[in-house]
Amino acid sequence: MKTKGRKRSTNVEDRRGMGGKTLMGGGIGGIIIVLIITFMGGDPGEVLNNIQPNSDSSTPYVESEEEKELVELVSVVLSDTEDVWTDIFEENGLIYEEPVLVIYTGSVQSACGAAGASVGPFYCPGDQKLYIDLSFYNDLKEKFKAPGDFAMAYVVAHEVGHHVQTLLGTTDEIMPLRQKLSETEFNKYQVRFELQADYFAGVWAHHAQGMDLLEKGDLEEALTAASAIGDDTLQKRAQGYVVPESFTHGTSEQRRNWFYKGFENGTLEGGDTFNLID
Template identity: 55%
Template sequence: MRWQLGRRSDNVEDRRGASISGPVVGGGIGALVLSLIVALLGGDPSVILQQGGSRTNNPPVNSPRSPRSASEDQAAEFVSVVLADTEDVWNQVFRENGRNYVEPKLVLFSGRVESACGLASSAVGPFYCPADEKVYIDLSFYRDLKNKFQAPGDFAQAYVIAHEVGHHVQNQLGISDKVRSLQSRASKTQANQLSVRLELQADCFAGVWANRAQRSRQILEQGDIEEAINAASSIGDDRLQERSQGYVVPDSFTHGSSAQRVTWFKRGIQSGNIDQCDTFQQNI
């Protein structure tokens, strides 16, 4: 991916090295809210619920930061460039549709982080919190993406950011609120199916970003699209369940199968059109 000459975003908050005083934001309610969001994003909600406790009034305390390696600095710079590129694309898309795009913040953290949705550890993976409109990522996830999920490459990493920003786009468009409202009245299986449609749409939105960024700035290099497709496939629910428990339970899917995730990312990158990403009105 050609990113080195790209614009850097002003919307990055670097909280790496900050220690968090106090357990879960909002106590049990904060934990429950974030655990639900984590479940929607395909993570393990027990990671959040096991960190329960009551809110303290003590502010976060910043501990002295140890020197960062060149690779860590480069990874943070890469994230800033990708975020800036999503800003350029979605500002343009929203303008074309007569809307105003409010750019999200992206928080870099290490270990655990306090968000408006509660306290999260790096074990939940990257996530988007609609309550504060921020994307959260511990850069150590990229090592897992390469080593644990066998999805190396910088464009695989860019896809992850674009997917989370896709959730912010859904929040801006009011899609997320509608889905949460429907889920509150649905059975567990139906709620999971709605979550799958939400996640597949975020995959499609990630593809829309890639299409438009390529047309405007020629960011793609040979093999980049294959890297993103491999990442989408590697974190499909069927692949993750097979790896973790040895069998697959489709009714419990929250993100969609590997094939579904690849299909909807491809739809976005081939069309560059958000109208092609309506997972709620089409067969998935």
């Protein structure tokens, strides 16, 4: 993807080296707990009182040359998503509110709770911010075998897709169902929710191509990344078999297909993953 010398977003918050806090119990479970309490109308502060600091924020952070390039990449991609979604929202009589991208190392505190880098990139509707530890780029290359700058661009665009869902009201419609349905039934909605974010990532990629920003092989990098983080692929790698009823993001084929649908369409229409058949 063409990024050198291009406009960067000003909505980037750099918390690298600041450390963070970890929920007792840790990881994605902590985020889910706080999200559940928030959506139920409770006070997440009661949970956050159990957070313990885990690092010293007084030491200045020194970034590597690779990190400098990654900061440029994600900042440019975020800027492009701002332009694309502002136009799309205007075309539909809506106003796009730009999210903030938080870059952190190790662990981070959000309005949804605390998380470590092992959670991976995530979006918090509570503060409308995206959170990314840039070390995930190495995970894409080495752990998931999905190298390339556009693979990382896809990740950013997917999280922005969740922000779009928040602005459209989809998040408020889907997440409360967690309290009304069994885990297995809610997982089905969660999968559709994630696939729609993949579709929206594809919508952005469609417009990036229209602006002549994509380079040879970029589309393949995004599709490879989408496939690499499908539930079935991840479960096979981790345990040797799959448990479909536990899927929360969709299969590799589903994630790849919905991203590509967005790439082909380039519009909000066609992204109703809740009613359409794959």
